Amino acid sequence: MPHPDYVRVDAFLADAIGARALATAFELGIIDRLVASDAAQALPGRVDAAGAALLLGALRASGVLAPGADLRLSASFCEALRYRDLLEAKLAMLDLVGPDFLELFTALIVDPARFQRSARLFELFSYDRARDPTPENLAHVSRWVRFTSALTRHEAPVLLDVADLSACQHLLDVGGNSGEFAAQACDRHPGLRATVLDLPVVCHLGERHVARLTSAARIGFVPAGESDTPFPGAPDAIVFKSMLHDWPDAQALGFLHRARAALAPGGRVWILERAAPVEGGFAWGALPVALFFRSYRRAGDYRALLDAAGFGTMRFSQVELDMPFHVIEAGA
Ligand SMILES: C[S@@+](CC[C@H](N)C(=O)[O-])C[C@H]1O[C@@H](n2cnc3c(N)ncnc32)[C@H](O)[C@@H]1O
CATH class of the missing domain: 1.10.10 (Arc Repressor Mutant, subunit A)
Structure with a gap:
C-alpha cells in the first residue's frame, strides 16, 4: 500500500x-x-x-x-x-522527545512506569493541564495541540476516503482536539454537522482553531464531563481518532459503552488508530508517535473491546500513513 x-x-x-x-x-x-x-x-x-x-x-x-x-x-x-506546517510541528516535538529517547530508552524498555514518570513527553501531554483554562494551561496545551492538529490535517483526507460519512448527519468526535478532523469531515459532506467532545482547555483552543474555517458554523465543542457522563446528542457517527490508545482496556471499554448508548438507531462508530506492533527500525522523525508503542492495539484487541461493548457488526481495514492505521467501523 x-x-x-x-x-x-x-x-x-x-x-x-x-x-x-x-x-x-x-x-x-x-x-x-x-x-x-x-x-x-x-x-x-x-x-x-x-x-x-x-x-x-x-x-x-x-x-x-x-x-x-x-x-x-x-x-x-x-x-x-x-507540508511545512507538519515539518515544523514534528521538529518542535522532536526537540522535546529526543532527550527522552537518549536519556530514558533503557527505562522505556525495562521500566515503562519510570519512563512515564520521567519523560517530558508525558509531562507535555498531561491531561491535568487541560481542565482549567488559565493562560498558562492554554499556552502549555497549545504546544501539543499544534502537533496533533498538524498530524490530523494530513491524516484526515486519507482516513475520510475510507471512513465513509456520506450518509451521516451528526458526527460526534470524541477526543476531537482542535476540531481539525470534524472540520474536514464537514467540508467533505455539506449536510454534516459535528460535535467535538474534549477536555475544557482543548475545547477553548479548538473554538479558536475552527473560527477561521468555512465549516465553523457546523461545529460545536462540548467539554468532557466525568467518565460516566453520557455523550451529548444522538449522533449517527461517532469517531475515536488516535484517542482510545491513551486508555487502558477498562476505560477504553467505558468510552465504547457510552458510544453505543448515545448512537442514533443505525449509527456507526469508527475507530481510527495506529496499529500494533511497532517494531524495530523506526526513524528519528517517528519518535513522537513511536514512543507510545505500548499503547497501540492489534485489530483483535479492538474486536474484543467492541464485542464487550455490545457492537454486533464490525468491519476492519488498514491504511498506511506514517505507520499502519486501523480503520474500524462498528454498528449495533
Ligand atoms: C492523542 S489526542 C488525539 C486527538 C485527535 N483525535 C487527533 O487524532 O489528533 C487524544 C485527545 O483526547 C482528548 N481527551 C483526553 N481525555 C478525554 C476525555 N475524558 N474525554 C474526551 N476527550 C479526551 C485529549 O485532550 C486529546 O485531544
Missing part, C-alpha cells in the same frame, strides 16, 4: 543530526531566504565560516540542500516544503 504524499517530510527527519540541522536552518531564516532564492544573503552574519560549513554540510548530507557548491534547496525538499 503506498504512503500518502505528506509522508515525504519524514525523509528529512530520518536521523537526529539532519533533523536538528533543519530545525536550526528554519530558526535562522535560512530556509526562508533560500525559498526566496536569496542564496547570497541566506546565512545570517552571526554564523561564522566554520559554523556555516558544518551546518551546510549536514543539510547537504540530509538532502535538504542540493549537492554541489551552489547554495540551493534540493528539488525533493522543495516538494516536502508543501
Whole structure:
C-alpha cells in the first residue's frame, strides 16, 4: 500500500543530526531566504565560516540542500516544503522527545512506569493541564495541540476516503482536539454537522482553531464531563481518532459503552488508530508517535473491546500513513 504524499517530510527527519540541522536552518531564516532564492544573503552574519560549513554540510548530507557548491534547496525538499506546517510541528516535538529517547530508552524498555514518570513527553501531554483554562494551561496545551492538529490535517483526507460519512448527519468526535478532523469531515459532506467532545482547555483552543474555517458554523465543542457522563446528542457517527490508545482496556471499554448508548438507531462508530506492533527500525522523525508503542492495539484487541461493548457488526481495514492505521467501523 503506498504512503500518502505528506509522508515525504519524514525523509528529512530520518536521523537526529539532519533533523536538528533543519530545525536550526528554519530558526535562522535560512530556509526562508533560500525559498526566496536569496542564496547570497541566506546565512545570517552571526554564523561564522566554520559554523556555516558544518551546518551546510549536514543539510547537504540530509538532502535538504542540493549537492554541489551552489547554495540551493534540493528539488525533493522543495516538494516536502508543501507540508511545512507538519515539518515544523514534528521538529518542535522532536526537540522535546529526543532527550527522552537518549536519556530514558533503557527505562522505556525495562521500566515503562519510570519512563512515564520521567519523560517530558508525558509531562507535555498531561491531561491535568487541560481542565482549567488559565493562560498558562492554554499556552502549555497549545504546544501539543499544534502537533496533533498538524498530524490530523494530513491524516484526515486519507482516513475520510475510507471512513465513509456520506450518509451521516451528526458526527460526534470524541477526543476531537482542535476540531481539525470534524472540520474536514464537514467540508467533505455539506449536510454534516459535528460535535467535538474534549477536555475544557482543548475545547477553548479548538473554538479558536475552527473560527477561521468555512465549516465553523457546523461545529460545536462540548467539554468532557466525568467518565460516566453520557455523550451529548444522538449522533449517527461517532469517531475515536488516535484517542482510545491513551486508555487502558477498562476505560477504553467505558468510552465504547457510552458510544453505543448515545448512537442514533443505525449509527456507526469508527475507530481510527495506529496499529500494533511497532517494531524495530523506526526513524528519528517517528519518535513522537513511536514512543507510545505500548499503547497501540492489534485489530483483535479492538474486536474484543467492541464485542464487550455490545457492537454486533464490525468491519476492519488498514491504511498506511506514517505507520499502519486501523480503520474500524462498528454498528449495533
Ligand atoms: C492523542 S489526542 C488525539 C486527538 C485527535 N483525535 C487527533 O487524532 O489528533 C487524544 C485527545 O483526547 C482528548 N481527551 C483526553 N481525555 C478525554 C476525555 N475524558 N474525554 C474526551 N476527550 C479526551 C485529549 O485532550 C486529546 O485531544
